Amino acid sequence: MSEDTHPSTHPPLPPTTEDDRVSWLRLLRSRRVGPSTFYRLMAEHGSAQAALQALPEVAAAAGVKDYTPCPEAAARAELKAAAATGAHMICVGDPLYPPDLQQISDAPPVLWALGDTSVLSRPTVAMVGARNASSLGLRMARGMGADLAAKGFVVVSGLARGIDTAAHTATLDTGTIAVMAGGVDVIYPAENTRLAEDLVKTGLRLSEQPFGLMPQARHFPRRNRIISGMARAVVVVEAAAKSGSLITARTALDQGRDVLAVPGHPFDARAAGCNMLIRDGATLVRKADDVIEALPTRQTVENKPEIQPPQPPAAPAPDRRSLRDTAALHSRILDRLGPSPLAEDQLIRDLGAPARQVTPALTDLELDGRIRRQPGGLLSLT
Numbered sequence: 259m260s261e262d263t264h265p266s267t268h269p270p271l272p273p274t275t276e277d278d279r280v281s282w283l284r285l286l287r288s289r290r291v292g293p294s295t296f297y298r299l300m301a302e303h304g305s306a307q308a309a310l311q312a313l314p315e316v317a318a319a320a321g322v323k324d325y326t327p328c329p330e331a332a333a334r335a336e337l338k339a340a341a342a343t344g345a346h347m348i349c350v351g352d353p354l355y356p357p358d359l360q361q362i363s364d365a366p367p368v369l370w371a372l373g374d375t376s377v378l379s380r381p382t383v384a385m386v387g388a389r390n391a392s393s394l395g396l397r398m399a400r401g402m403g404a405d406l407a408a409k410g411f412v413v414v415s416g417l418a419r420g421i422d423t424a425a426h427t428a429t430l431d432t433g434t435i436a437v438m439a440g441g442v443d444v445i446y447p448a449e450n451t452r453l454a455e456d457l458v459k460t461g462l463r464l465s466e467q468p469f470g471l472m473p474q475a476r477h478f479p480r481r482n483r484i485i486s487g488m489a490r491a492v493v494v495v496e497a498a499a500k501s502g503s504l505i506t507a508r509t510a511l512d513q514g515r516d517v518l519a520v521p522g523h524p525f526d527a528r529a530a531g532c533n534m535l536i537r538d539g540a541t542l543v544r545k546a547d548d549v550i551e552a553l554p555t556r557q558t559v560e561n562k563p564e565i566q567p568p569q570p571p572a573a574p575a576p577d578r579r580s581l582r583d584t585a586a587l588h589s590r591i592l593d594r595l596g597p598s599p600l601a602e603d604q605l606i607r608d609l610g611a612p613a614r615q616v617t618p619a620l621t622d623l624e625l626d627g628r629i630r631r632q633p634g635g636l637l638s639l640t
Contacts, residue, residue, distance in 0.1 A: 269360060270300045270367075272349035276337075279347060281306035283333035286367050287468060288313060290322070293364040339469040343443055346371040354378055359488040362513050366466035366484060370442040373458030377433040382412045383549060384489035384510075386482075386503045387421025387496040388528050395496035395528065398520055399424035402493070405546030407432040412461070414489055416481060417450055421495045421503075430456055435488075438465040439481040440473035479505055486510035490553050493543060494519045497531030504531050507540070511585045518543045518552055538622075539581035587611065587619050592639070595629060599636035 273279045285306045286296050291313075299309035299316070310327050317325035340347060348354045348369045356378055359365055371378075383406055387395060399421045403413045407429040415422040417436040426434045436457055440446055442465040445454045454463060466484065467477065482505060486492050492510040494517065497503035507517045519540045522529020536542050541552045587609075594600070594608055606616050620637065623629045630640050 269351040269365075270297070272351040272355075273306070278306065279337060279349075280330060280333045281310060282349060282368060283336055284328040284330060285309050285313070287328040287333065287336075289325070289328075290317070293367055296367050336469055339443070340370060343372060343469075345442055345469075346375055348375070348378075356382075356488040358382075358490065359484065362483065362487040364483065365487065368466060370465050370467075370469070371462050372442045372464075373462040374433060374460055375462065377412050377435060377461050380410065380412045380433075381553075382414050382435065382489045383553070384414045384485045384492040384506075385421065385425040386415060386485065386492065386494055386506050388498060388501065388503065389418055389420040389422075390528065391420035391424070391496050392526065392528055395421060395520075395522075396424045399495045400428040402495070402520075402543075402546050402549065403428035403434075406549060407434075409546060409550060411550075414485055416478075416485055417446070417454060417457075417463075419447060419449070423450060423453065425495075426453060426457060430460065433461040435462045435464060437481055437484045437488075438463055438467070438473070439477040441465055441467050441469045441471040443469050444472055446473050478502060479509075482506040483509050483513070486515055487513055489515065491516040491518055491549065493549055494532050494535060494540075496520065496522060496528050497535075498527055499530040499534060501531050504535070507535060507581075508585060511582050516541065516552060516554060517581055518549055520544065534622075535581060538584040584619065584622075587615065588623060591616070591619060591623060592628065595637055595639045597638055599632050599638045602635045602637055605637060 273282050285291060285299065291299070299313070300306065303309040303312050313327050314325045337347070346354070348371050350360055350365055350367050354375055355369070385399060385403060387399060391399070403425040406413055412433055412435055413425050413429045414435040414437060415425045417423070417426060417438065426436055434457060436454065438444065438446070442463050445451045457463060464484070482502065486506055486509050492507060492515055494503050494507055510517050517535060517540045519532040519535040519542065521536055521542055522532055524533065543549050543552065590609060591605070594605055602620070606613050609616060620629065624631060627640055630638050632638060
């Protein structure tokens, strides 16, 4: 059972009864069923209950033998745990569901929300950055977060050490949203337990994961897509050249979000990622007013807009390209390359893009460890 793209732009109707909620949770928690498969099964079978009945046959057709969906007792236990903590089950299509998040192709079918759900109706800005942030980075996150909150924005982040913690702490009074990599009841890191408890008084903790789940490494990129997906823009305050914050930035681009970055000193490795983003077209921001000015005026963000390949210009074009154009060029280069070496000049001809654009992109991909240069001007995937 592969993870296909969501087959419909219309989300399923949210469950209205206890039995419906149990069926949704059973389907979503069943083995090999992620968000995209969930939506495909719902579209094909009309309801979660019907999809559950068909699931063993679907699994058998995919070569998975002796398949058993998630037991009903497990789903009811999750609902019971949520009730005990006062968490809300927010399903896609529900009026409380974040409207921008609902538009991404792999939107979580179910979110657990602990705290004040009224913050979900306000405009949000994501703020991410280094865990080992510098003093200046922390001060920037606190100041920018507080100023954004004063202008009516809700800051969403991931409750991690460093920049995330500073952003949440600065916006406690007005309400902030922490997206969890594990269960909404599992505080990670433990040192942020007090912050997480204070946060729910005016804001929210959100998670798509089951109650009691300890976060693992693979959960954090999934968490990051929610952070960027529910925000109008993503602000990277401080990030190294290879960091989780840059993964969030790339995810934001794939979702059609704007990426903004705070510049840093060239000698500070913790600012290298932000400086790279700005070099590649991210909007440079120094204060909250810069962020607000750069925000899209539309109320919602279109889902994953089609990125057109750059065409050869009739006249010399400026070298400065948007970050989204750079990401698109990286994807086209990786699509053209394979294990067999290809001459660099042939690649440039195949792409139909100016060498002054392709050459820096090749350097970026080489530094990122995604392509390899070989003798004779040949390139291949790593």
